[in-house]
Amino acid sequence: MALAKLSSSMFFSMPIETLKKGTLASRFTLIDENTPTLTAIYLHIEGGKVAFIGTDQHRIYRYISDVVIDDPEKFQDAIISDIYLKGAVDLIKSQKVDVAIDTSYLVMRDNTTVYFGRLLEGIYPKISHIVDKKDDDEAMGIQVSRGEMFDTLNRMLSLNGVENNRITLEIDSEVVTVHSQSLTGEICEVFPGAFSALLGKLYAIDWVVYCKKPFKSPFHVVKYLSRYTHKTAISNSRLTVMSKEAVTFQYRDYKDNGKVKPMTLDAMEFIRRFMQHVLPSGFQRIRYYGFLSNCNRKTKLTTCLRLTQRVVKPKVKLTAKELIWKLTGKDLSKCPSCGGNWHQILSIVPQIE
Known part of the structure; x- marks a missing residue:
């Protein structure tokens, strides 16, 4: 050769x-x-x-x-x-x-x-799109000593049964922890101060939040978001057929000029999709910041209204009947069949023979 x-x-x-x-x-x-x-x-x-x-x-x-x-x-x-x-x-x-x-x-x-x-x-x-190195000014990653990390990974990869070795990276408060576990042993090492260095780099940036201009008005934006923050994933009126095996509901097909069509899903698939709209424990749909945060709302919101010369209206607590009327326009004091007023029955007079 x-x-x-x-x-x-x-x-x-x-x-x-x-x-x-x-x-x-x-x-x-x-x-x-x-x-x-x-x-x-x-x-x-x-x-x-x-x-x-x-x-x-x-x-x-x-x-x-x-x-x-x-x-x-x-x-x-x-x-x-x-x-x-x-x-x-x-x-x-x-x-x-x-x-x-x-x-x-x-x-x-x-x-x-x-x-x-x-x-x-x-x-x-x-x-290259995964591991491309950015300039130092653009890098957002946590930086640790290459030599220390190299030695740590060498020790972790030296565990027997390397094919079953699992290495994880955890960030908690001020410490970056590298943890390795295999069938034959376990290693855990920390890099203190790395998270503080990352926070310092992030705080040094003059962040600008970009808010895209709404298509129509702020009212339409709030109305759109309210569907997701104050309502369930699907209303009862859209459910047409339900059984132990399947659920049929209506949806709007925007690819077909917004036509309303039926869709049937297996019961477990329907539940799975519904549960995707349920937040995990500890998460909140809405978080308030600034003068609307819970600790500032009473004092700073009143100050904002006073500085903008807005009239501060006293908060009026509505009854359940008044609240439903305000939200839905339905009067609970009227009978839905005849439209007459409801009457309270105190007692039923027994029939005299």
């Missing part, structure tokens, strides 16, 4: 520690050879530096080294078997390694030995 001839100008030098960090991506690759590119480590250029990526489509390992490539346009991206790359790197004893990549091979050489491996064919999944 003839190998491609590589000139010295095609090689670039890389510390062995950098290669070892890059090959840690092998812990995140797939074992299933039906998708060969995901069993490999992807070498490419990011920001003019050599980078390593490994993924199983659920987790991503990305390491951007300090090795700068003078002419990134001439750099050949490589998809290389993780088993080969890690095995070769583990055998190298030199502190620095010369690396070259052509269209078919990745070659590494130290003082005494040359290692080479054939590149895999195919296209590596594009994940």
Whole structure:
């Protein structure tokens, strides 16, 4: 088998520690050879530096080294078997390694030995939209020491049964906690102060809330929102047929000129959709802020009305009958059949025979 001839100008030098960090991506690759590119480590250029990526489509390992490539346009991206790359790197004893990549091979050489491996064919999944690094001024992520996090993840991945290892990231008050648990052990480590750093960055931004202009008027906006804040998910009048197995209701099909159509759902599916409109415990539909918040409403709302020279009307408590009349226009004192007044029956006189 003839190998491609590589000139010295095609090689670039890389510390062995950098290669070892890059090959840690092998812990995140797939074992299933039906998708060969995901069993490999992807070498490419990011920001003019050599980078390593490994993924199983659920987790991503990305390491951007300090090795700068003078002419990134001439750099050949490589998809290389993780088993080969890690095995070769583990055998190298030199502190620095010369690396070259052509269209078919990745070659590494130290003082005494040359290692080479054939590149895999195919296209590596594009994940730049997931892991793209933003400028420091735009970054909103929590920042912790890369070295500390790297050492923490190494300790966690060292647990036996790594395929069953689950690592979670939790943010609580002032502390970022990284927790790892597998069938054989458990590790929990914290990074104090990281959350405070994030809050400080967020508070330093002059936030501007964008409120889009309503289509008609503020009244229509409030009326639209009130349907979701003060009413149930579906009114009884829309329910047409109900049984133990299914529910039929009416809906408006806006794709068909707003025509009202019937829809029948399995009873459990109807309940599932209905429950999506029920807030979990501890959540509120409406939260009041500023002068309308609960602690300020009585004092500051009165002050706002006085400053705007609005008449403060005394609050009148309505009876249930008056409230229903105001909201629905229905008079509970009138009989819905004949329209006459209701009469209170004190007692029934027994019939005299």
